[in-house]
Amino acid sequence: MSLRARETILAAETIVGYDTYIELIQDLLAGKQVVSTGMMQEIDRCKAAVEIAMTGKRVAVISSGDPGIYGMAGLVLELAAQYPADVRPQVTVIPGISAVGAAAAALGAPLMHDFAVISLSDLLTPWDVIKKRAEMAGVGDFVVAIYNPKSSKRITQIEEVREILLKHRSPATPVGIVGHATRAGEQVVISDLASFTKEYIDMFSLVIVGNSHTYVQDGRMVTPRGYKL
Amino acid sequence: MSLRARETILAAETIVGYDTYIELIQDLLAGKQVVSTGMMQEIDRCKAAVEIAMTGKRVAVISSGDPGIYGMAGLVLELAAQYPADVRPQVTVIPGISAVGAAAAALGAPLMHDFAVISLSDLLTPWDVIKKRAEMAGVGDFVVAIYNPKSSKRITQIEEVREILLKHRSPATPVGIVGHATRAGEQVVISDLASFTKEYIDMFSLVIVGNSHTYVQDGRMVTPRGYKL
Numbered sequence: 412m413s414l415r416a417r418e419t420i421l422a423a424e425t426i427v428g429y430d431t432y433i434e435l436i437q438d439l440l441a442g443k444q445v446v447s448t449g450m451m452q453e454i455d456r457c458k459a460a461v462e463i464a465m466t467g468k469r470v471a472v473i474s475s476g477d478p479g480i481y482g483m484a485g486l487v488l489e490l491a492a493q494y495p496a497d498v499r500p501q502v503t504v505i506p507g508i509s510a511v512g513a514a515a516a517a518l519g520a521p522l523m524h525d526f527a528v529i530s531l532s533d534l535l536t537p538w539d540v541i542k543k544r545a546e547m548a549g550v551g552d553f554v555v556a557i558y559n560p561k562s563s564k565r566i567t568q569i570e571e572v573r574e575i576l577l578k579h580r581s582p583a584t585p586v587g588i589v590g591h592a593t594r595a596g597e598q599v600v601i602s603d604l605a606s607f608t609k610e611y612i613d614m615f616s617l618v619i620v621g622n623s624h625t626y627v628q629d630g631r632m633v634t635p636r637g638y639k640l
Numbered sequence: 641m642s643l644r645a646r647e648t649i650l651a652a653e654t655i656v657g658y659d660t661y662i663e664l665i666q667d668l669l670a671g672k673q674v675v676s677t678g679m680m681q682e683i684d685r686c687k688a689a690v691e692i693a694m695t696g697k698r699v700a701v702i703s704s705g706d707p708g709i710y711g712m713a714g715l716v717l718e719l720a721a722q723y724p725a726d727v728r729p730q731v732t733v734i735p736g737i738s739a740v741g742a743a744a745a746a747l748g749a750p751l752m753h754d755f756a757v758i759s760l761s762d763l764l765t766p767w768d769v770i771k772k773r774a775e776m777a778g779v780g781d782f783v784v785a786i787y788n789p790k791s792s793k794r795i796t797q798i799e800e801v802r803e804i805l806l807k808h809r810s811p812a813t814p815v816g817i818v819g820h821a822t823r824a825g826e827q828v829v830i831s832d833l834a835s836f837t838k839e840y841i842d843m844f845s846l847v848i849v850g851n852s853h854t855y856v857q858d859g860r861m862v863t864p865r866g867y868k869l
Contacts, residue, residue: 413642413737454867477737479744485752485862489869492857502860506737506745506822508642508706515708516735523714524765525773527756527782535866536753540781544754547780551773553756593735628721631731633714637764638683640718 412436416505423471427460429453432475435594444468457486464500476510481530481558511556513592514617517599519631521587521619526554531561531568538568545572549579554625554634557618569618570608576620577604585621587632588612601632641665645734652700656689658682661704664823673697686715693729705739710759710787740785743818743846746828748860750816750848755783760790760797767797774801778808783854783863786847798847799837805849806833814850816861817841830861 420426420436425444433440433447446463448456457472464470474482484504491499515522527548533541548555555576560569576584582605590598590613600610604620612618625634649655649665654673662669662676675692677685686701693699703711713733720728744751756777762770777784784805789798805813811834819827819842829839833849841847854863 414646417643454869477741477745479741479749480751481865482752484745485749485865486867488749488857488860488862489864489867492860493869496858499858504745504749506741508735508737509741512706512708512735512738512741516706516713516733520708520714520717520733522709523711525756525758525770527754527777527780529754541754544780544782547776547782548756551756551776552769553773553776628717629725629728631717631721633717635718636710636714638715638718640683640722 413505413507416507419505420471420473422469424468425460425463425470426473427456427463427470428473429456432473436473453483453486454490457483457490460487461490461494461500465494465498470500474507476513477507479504479506480509480511480528508593510558510592510617511619514556514587514589514619517589517592517597518587518601518619519633521554521585521621521625521632521634522556523634523636524554524622524624525551526556527551528556528558530558531565531572532559533565533568541568542571542575545575549576552579552622554622555620557620559614560616560618561612562614569612573604573608580604580620580623584623585625585627585632587619588616589619590616592617601627601630642734642736645736648734649700649702651698653697654689654692654699655702656685656692656699657702658685661702665702682712682715683719686712686719689716690719690723690729694723694727699729703736705742706736708733708735709738709740709757737822739787739821739846740848742821743785743816743848746818746821746826747816747830747848748862750783750814750850750854750861750863751785752863752865753783753851753853754780755785756780757785757787758801759787760794760801761788762794762797770797771800771804774804778805781808781851783851784849786849788843789845789847790841791843798841802833802837809833809849809852813852814854814856814861816848817845818848819845821846830856830859
């Protein structure tokens with residue numbers, strides 16, 4: 412957590428967030444109103460936050476990682492903007508330690524060069540768009556960071572993305588898989604493009620596929636920046 | 641700064657970093673050995689850190705933003721790996737609040753969908769590779785975050801990238817420019833693909849080019865996640 416996020420939560424009167432993340436900050440919630448909901452209730456949750464803020468309360472909506480990277484920031488701004496300027500709440504977005512940055516740190520230094528971040532969640536985005544992005548990331552030799560690689564209902568997309576990237580990159584390309592980055596139970600696995608889908612991957616995993624220069628040494632995944640050493 | 645980064649700096653005996661960043665953490669340096677160098681001395685600086693660590697000291701190498709995103713993490717790991725396993729220091733990478741995440745938060749929520757991160761610094765990377773990445777990011781309709789958009793010696797690359805993206809995206813596409821994100825003197829400008837290069841941009845700026853759905857409302861740049869509201 413960032414220092415500023417901690418101060419913001421402590422200074423807030425109402426905290427809104429997904430159950431699991433509310434649990435993680437129990438120690439900061441004394442005396443506060445807490446609105447916690449299940450995973451799929453993002454719109455309800457953020458609507459409640461905006462409405463409570465309009466009663467004059469100081470509300471903090473929490474996301475894991477960075478709220479502006481596939482988090483709640485955009486949704487809160489979109490919902491707040493539905494109200495007239497004179498009543499809508501003032502929204503400040505506080506950057507966090509992103510899941511992709513946390514996963515990278517656990518793996519070594521795979522993001523030391525240009526990278527593309529793609530979510531495989533096709534709930535809100537056509538699968539064709541996602542596939543095209545994977546293709547372009549492959550052609551551009553970006554390091555590719557994959558959010559939401561799998562869920563109980565989505566198990567084949569990660570294989571399709573693997574096949575797309577294999578058209579452009581060696582099967583020996585390092586692939587890192589990090590589960591629950593920075594939390595108790597953090598799991599780190601380094602595999603390769605040929606076989607990484609055999610490893611355990613779920614909706615909380617972050618997958619990072621190296622570019623054509625990424626290598627593994629001493630159990631760390633490194634994408635060289637290009638320094639001549 | 642993250643809580644963990646602060647604790648790590650306080651627990652270290654030696655702090656190594658670029659002058660400007662050492663200045664920013666003056667209040668944490670009491671009683672510590674400090675190795676501070678100019679901007680272009682990255683290899684010297686990280687070598688010094690590794691060598692001091694091998695004398696048994698606890699060394700913290702500081703980067704702005706996230707040390708694993710164009711920071712010092714990869715370089716430290718590469719240099720440490722040059723020593724035999726029994727003498728090389730143990731390296732832990734501590735994720736931070738990335739410049740791209742901080743810039744996005746200052747702009748609103750432009751990174752709520754898939755994004756590509758590209759550095760225009762061609763010191764260590766062929767310009768053709770960078771151009772190709774910009775092209776692929778354009779074709780894939782990624783939000784594009786640009787690090788090192790300009791320097792005193794590099795002033796045309798940002799124009800070339802603009803032209804590349806204009807082939808794939810409307811001239812009205814929102815573009816955000818953030819200077820010194822999260823620091824005193826933070827500057828936030830929202831412009832568009834047609835005219836953003838007329839704005840002030842230097843080596844400390846972070847530029848974020850929206851995708852085809854990004855819009856500006858109430859002075860905030862938002863890329864919709866796709867929720868139906």
